[in-house]
Amino acid sequence: MTPTTKTAYTLAALTLATLLTGCSTPPTGSKAARPSAHTPGTQTHPYEGGTLVTDTRTAACTLTLNGEIHAGTVRRMGAALQDLERAACTRKRLVLNAGPALLGDAITLGAMLRNRGYDTQVQAGSTCDTPCLLVFAAGAQRVLAEGPPAGRIVFSPLPPDHDFGHQTCQSEPSRAQQLTVTRYLRAMLPSATATAVYQKLLAADCRNADSYGPAQALAMGLATATR
Numbered sequence: 001m002t003p004t005t006k007t008a009y010t011l012a013a014l015t016l017a018t019l020l021t022g023c024s025t026p027p028t029g030s031k032a033a034r035p036s037a038h039t040p041g042t043q044t045h046p047y048e049g050g051t052l053v054t055d056t057r058t059a060a061c062t063l064t065l066n067g068e069i070h071a072g073t074v075r076r077m078g079a080a081l082q083d084l085e086r087a088a089c090t091r092k093r094l095v096l097n098a099g100p101a102l103l104g105d106a107i108t109l110g111a112m113l114r115n116r117g118y119d120t121q122v123q124a125g126s127t128c129d130t131p132c133l134l135v136f137a138a139g140a141q142r143v144l145a146e147g148p149p150a151g152r153i154v155f156s157p158l159p160p161d162h163d164f165g166h167q168t169c170q171s172e173p174s175r176a177q178q179l180t181v182t183r184y185l186r187a188m189l190p191s192a193t194a195t196a197v198y199q200k201l202l203a204a205d206c207r208n209a210d211s212y213g214p215a216q217a218l219a220m221g222l223a224t225a226t227r
Contacts, residue, residue: 040056040057040058040087041055041056041057042054042055042056042057043080043083045076045079045080046076047067047072047073047075047076048068048070048072049067049068049070049072049073049099049100050065050066050067050068050073050099051066051067052064052065052066052073052076052077052080053066054080054083054084056083056084056087056089059088059089059090059091060089060090060091060093061084061087061089061091061092061093062092062093062094062095063080063081063083063084063092063093063094063095063118064094064095064097064123065094065095065096065097065098065135066097067097067098067099068098068099068100068101069098069099069100069101069102069105069106069109069131069132069135070101070102070105071102071105073105073109074105074108074109074112077109077112081112081116091119092116092117092118092119093118093119093120093121093139093143094113094118094119094120094121094135094139095120095121095122095123096120096121096122096123096126096128096132096135096136097123097126098126098128098131098132098135101129101131101132101135102131103130103131103134103158103159103177103181104180105131106131106132106134106135107134107180107181107184109135109138110134110135110137110138110184110188111138113135113138113139114138114139114140114187114188117140118138118139118140119139119140119141119142119143120135120136120137120138120139120141120142120143121139121142121143121144121145121151121227122136122143122144122145122151122152122153123145123151124145124146124147124148124149124150124151125145125147125148125149125150125151126145126151126152127151127152127154127211128151128152128153128154129154129155129156129209130154130155130156130157130158130201130204133153133154133155133197133222134181134184134185136153136222137184137185137188137189137197137222138188139224141224141225142222142223142224142225143223143224143225143226143227144213144214144217144218144223144225144226144227145214145226145227146214146226146227150213150214151214152211152212152213153211153212153217153222154209154210154211154212155197155200155201155203155204155209155210155211155212156204156206156209157169157170157171157172157201157204157205157206158171158172158173158177158181158201158202158204159172159173169205169206169207170204170205170206171201171202171203171204173202181198181201182194182198185197185198189221189222190221192221193220193221193222196220196221197220197222214226
């Protein structure tokens with residue numbers, strides 16, 4: 001395993017340890033900042049490859065992720081979450097309209113959301129593949145939009161370890177990936193659902209990717225509601 005791979009999965013493991021012990025992310029400074037006065041509205045936080053858009057015009061606040069999920073997304077997410085922390089939200093929901101994503105960073109985002117009690121939703125007409133699915137799984141309530149068109153979950157292959165030096169069509173997770181993903185899913189989902197999701201990820205094949213709509217995801221327990 002390369003140093004880069006080891007670093008990524010060390011960070012993912014630390015993130016998962018924080019999630020499993022129920023700890024919230026600590027303040028960045030020596031003292032927590034006092035929330036400033038908040039004016040309801042929308043705000044866009046751009047980052048390389050996408051945007052995070054907050055909407056606090058109603059008590060059911062939303063944060064929409066449009067674009068890629070990588071380390072830059074994680075860094076920018078802090079400011080977006082603060083928008084909702086300053087608002088009088090009775091519910092907080094992340095809406096996913098995700099593009100290409102990295103597995104470790106998706107796990108980090110998921111832990112951030114679960115520790116803050118967020119719901120998740122796949123946007124109508126959007127496709128949510130495996131890294132996006134891991135973020136979706138973090139929601140206290142998990143909604144798959146019925147559309148039209150409906151949001152869909154796609155069980156895409158887990159990426160191979162970088163030391164393999166080639167891309168394959170089937171899942172080839174390293175032992176570190178297997179351990180991280182299984183622990184994460186068990187922390188986020190009911191036991192039977194976590195097992196079923198993991199088995200589908202291991203069996204994923206890029207030539208014939210399995211795709212679930214709202215009814216299938218609801219029956220599996222991956223979604224808790226459709227809308």
